[in-house]
Amino acid sequence: MRTLKISLLVFILSITISAQEEWFWQNPLPQGHNLYDVDFIDENNGWAVGMYNTILKTTDGGANWTVKSNINYGSLWSVSFIDSDNGLIVGDDGIILKTTNAGDDWTLHPSGTTQMLRDVKFIYKNIAWTVGGGGTILKSSDGGKTWTDKIGGVLTTWRGLSFTDTSNGTVVGEAGKIIRTTNGGTNWIAQTSGTTDNLFDVSFFDSINGTAVGYYNIILTTSDAGASWISRNSSGYDYLEEVIYLDQNNVRIIGYNQFDHVGVFFNSTNGGLSWIRRTIGQAETNGFSLYNMNTATAVGKNGRIIRTSDGGTAWYSQDRGLRHSLWSASFTDDYTGSIVGSNGTILRTSNGGITWNVQQSGTNERLKDVNFIDNNFGTIVGSNGVILRTTNGGTNWTQLPNQAGWDFDGVFFLDESLGIAFGGYAYICKSTDGGITWSQKLYLYGCTLDDVDFADQYNGIVVGGSVTQIIKTTDAGETWNIQYAQDNMMLHSVSYIDINNCTAVGWQGSVGSVILRTTNAGIDWFQQVIGILQSLNAVSFVDLYTGVIVTNSGIIFKTTDSGSSWIHQNSITTYDLYNVCFTNPQNGFAIGENGTIINTSFPGIVSVEQRNQVDLYPKSYLLSQNYPNPFNPVTKIKYAIPFVTLRQAQSDIRVTLKVYDILGREIAILVNEGKPAGEYEVEFNAANQPSGIYFYQLKAGQFTETKKMVLLK
Numbered sequence: 001m002r003t004l005k006i007s008l009l010v011f012i013l014s015i016t017i018s019a020q021e022e023w024f025w026q027n028p029l030p031q032g033h034n035l036y037d038v039d040f041i042d043e044n045n046g047w048a049v050g051m052y053n054t055i056l057k058t059t060d061g062g063a064n065w066t067v068k069s070n071i072n073y074g075s076l077w078s079v080s081f082i083d084s085d086n087g088l089i090v091g092d093d094g095i096i097l098k099t100t101n102a103g104d105d106w107t108l109h110p111s112g113t114t115q116m117l118r119d120v121k122f123i124y125k126n127i128a129w130t131v132g133g134g135g136t137i138l139k140s141s142d143g144g145k146t147w148t149d150k151i152g153g154v155l156t157t158w159r160g161l162s163f164t165d166t167s168n169g170t171v172v173g174e175a176g177k178i179i180r181t182t183n184g185g186t187n188w189i190a191q192t193s194g195t196t197d198n199l200f201d202v203s204f205f206d207s208i209n210g211t212a213v214g215y216y217n218i219i220l221t222t223s224d225a226g227a228s229w230i231s232r233n234s235s236g237y238d239y240l241e242e243v244i245y246l247d248q249n250n251v252r253i254i255g256y257n258q259f260d261h262v263g264v265f266f267n268s269t270n271g272g273l274s275w276i277r278r279t280i281g282q283a284e285t286n287g288f289s290l291y292n293m294n295t296a297t298a299v300g301k302n303g304r305i306i307r308t309s310d311g312g313t314a315w316y317s318q319d320r321g322l323r324h325s326l327w328s329a330s331f332t333d334d335y336t337g338s339i340v341g342s343n344g345t346i347l348r349t350s351n352g353g354i355t356w357n358v359q360q361s362g363t364n365e366r367l368k369d370v371n372f373i374d375n376n377f378g379t380i381v382g383s384n385g386v387i388l389r390t391t392n393g394g395t396n397w398t399q400l401p402n403q404a405g406w407d408f409d410g411v412f413f414l415d416e417s418l419g420i421a422f423g424g425y426a427y428i429c430k431s432t433d434g435g436i437t438w439s440q441k442l443y444l445y446g447c448t449l450d451d452v453d454f455a456d457q458y459n460g461i462v463v464g465g466s467v468t469q470i471i472k473t474t475d476a477g478e479t480w481n482i483q484y485a486q487d488n489m490m491l492h493s494v495s496y497i498d499i500n501n502c503t504a505v506g507w508q509g510s511v512g513s514v515i516l517r518t519t520n521a522g523i524d525w526f527q528q529v530i531g532i533l534q535s536l537n538a539v540s541f542v543d544l545y546t547g548v549i550v551t552n553s554g555i556i557f558k559t560t561d562s563g564s565s566w567i568h569q570n571s572i573t574t575y576d577l578y579n580v581c582f583t584n585p586q587n588g589f590a591i592g593e594n595g596t597i598i599n600t601s602f603p604g605i606v607s608v609e610q611r612n613q614v615d616l617y618p619k620s621y622l623l624s625q626n627y628p629n630p631f632n633p634v635t636k637i638k639y640a641i642p643f644v645t646l647r648q649a650q651s652d653i654r655v656t657l658k659v660y661d662i663l664g665r666e667i668a669i670l671v672n673e674g675k676p677a678g679e680y681e682v683e684f685n686a687a688n689q690p691s692g693i694y695f696y697q698l699k700a701g702q703f704t705e706t707k708k709m710v711l712l713k
Helices: none
Strands: 002-005 014-016 024-026 036-038 044-052 054-058 066-069 076-081 087-091 095-097 117-122 129-130 139-140 158-163 170-171 176-181 190-193 198-202 210-214 219-222 238-245 251-257 264-269 274-280 287-290 297-302 305-308 326-330 338-342 346-349 355-359 368-373 377-384 387-390 408-413 421-422 427-432 439-443 447-455 460-466 470-473 481-482 489-494 503-506 512-518 527-528 536-541 547-551 556-559 567-569 576-582 587-592 597-599 634-641 653-661 665-674 676-683 692-700 704-712
Touching: 024 692, 036 297, 044 076, 044 087, 044 297, 087 117, 087 129, 129 158, 129 170, 158 210, 170 198, 170 210, 210 238, 210 251, 238 264, 238 287, 251 297, 264 287, 264 297, 326 576, 326 587, 338 368, 338 377, 338 587, 368 408, 377 408, 408 447, 421 447, 421 460, 460 503, 503 536, 512 536, 547 576, 547 587, 634 653, 634 692, 665 676, 665 692
Parallel strands: 036 076, 036 287, 076 117, 117 158, 158 198, 198 238, 326 368, 447 489, 489 536, 536 576
Antiparallel strands: 002 014, 024 597, 036 044, 044 054, 054 066, 076 087, 087 095, 117 129, 129 139, 158 170, 170 176, 176 190, 198 210, 210 219, 238 251, 251 264, 251 287, 264 274, 287 297, 297 305, 326 338, 338 346, 346 355, 368 377, 377 387, 408 421, 421 427, 427 439, 447 460, 460 470, 460 489, 470 481, 489 503, 503 512, 512 527, 536 547, 547 556, 556 567, 576 587, 587 597, 634 676, 653 665, 653 692, 692 704
């Protein structure tokens, strides 16, 4: 097994190239974690950092961002580049990262502290400062390789710093604390801010003129090196996170409003004496970088990235994807699936999630469950009696009549006519006319129902909780029998493998997480152990051995031994995950809070030089793993086209082989022509591509397969 190293602590930022353990963002993009800071060295080259060791890089002004690190660990709070190659990042637990190759690789350098570090600034190429919790103030004189403690004498959390030269610097922090040095940190003098509210950042234009910002619209200015600080703004509920001088007169501030949850941008053209406030974007903004008077990039909550080219009057989004909570997914093959969520959200993919298209639901209700029986015929149920139907893969959705006012939480259709639906308050209904009308088949007082699954046309299970947890039908939903009942247990999800094998997951008050499994069609249910206390939200099994469980805080467990043991996976997020759907042991989707869609294989595409062996006729289509993998910069890919049957036309089969990057952009077309039966080998040269994860996809006739490869330079 090869390791792709994005230099950091091995357990933090070393990514093992293993399809079974890797998850990738599909929505939002480039990722969905909070971003806290961004730094551009020129108009095109920039870096952003945030939660869970997120590091992003752009070389085209933010039009495209590459995820350099996205591991579920701690947070990175600040980034600073002194030139196009040399940069520093600081974060939780005293982490200090340094790059000398434009952020393609990061190495960990000891800070001598485990305190959270909140701000870092290069002063010159070799001189850098960082500040953080516990009164921590550190200085480096060798470009960030080693650090010396410059004790400030105040035990607080320092949040921002500004040095105008090697001698003069100011640090601000919580409870309105401000200290200043005029001798490079040898001595620090406490200053009076006039506030006890937290200060988040400070910026000086020169040795005497500066601005500090913080809680509740705090804007303080000084023209005497901090001997006196003057309040320049009225009270309010803006959290002002960062301040930057463009010149002596032009000063800019970024932040967010804690009640409206929108970004705010302050502009001064007279050195901070007066300010113009604008709201920006649809999410809280935490940090920004100004390249010139007109061009700025801001980052914020849930991975938001916005940019202005007119000095902050108008901002446009550089991230993409919806942020509504997603509740249910239904896939009919590896590539074709639908996801539904809050605010009437319907997303559809036909390429395994490389792209997700928004479909029109015609409602703003929360859509709770979706079920497709094939690529065209699908049903959705939602709040306040919403029942939606499509017969063309979601191109059009029609709201079905619901005169009885059923408020369904889950739905499962066995064919275009026969469907089962349930309501949270313990009723199970059946339709034999495609969902036009429903008849109640069971009602259980005091019970809550959460999920439904069928093994075949007749055998199905509904799970729930309170006093009854598992209810089964063997006659396509006409009658239902209680199989499992226990006090104070709630099952949230069920997954059939076959008529005998089934797994349900949830929560039990005195135990915590609960997993129930049957191997004899539900005659007996036995508990399995996963080792966490919290409730389990969803389970998906694709065969007798392979299953995945998801729950809150981004927790994912996988089994390959029928649940005898469960292995915790790195899900790359701590957002709550509400559902999971696997189409084969290597390809799965987890969905949840803030529009989260993460995938284990992220279908993609490849490159080519051919070797036709007409004398060998494969029995089936085959796309092999590229070799070597990881590679630099050349790799080879083999694929096979089978000899078609006598009932098929004996002509060449149209074959395409393409390469995509992790954002789904087409990088190369390696094959695009008719091919006779045989085995082929193509060569992909990635000399002009950056290091990262790529995907190659083979399409031949009705066959499609995608695999992942890693370019490691």
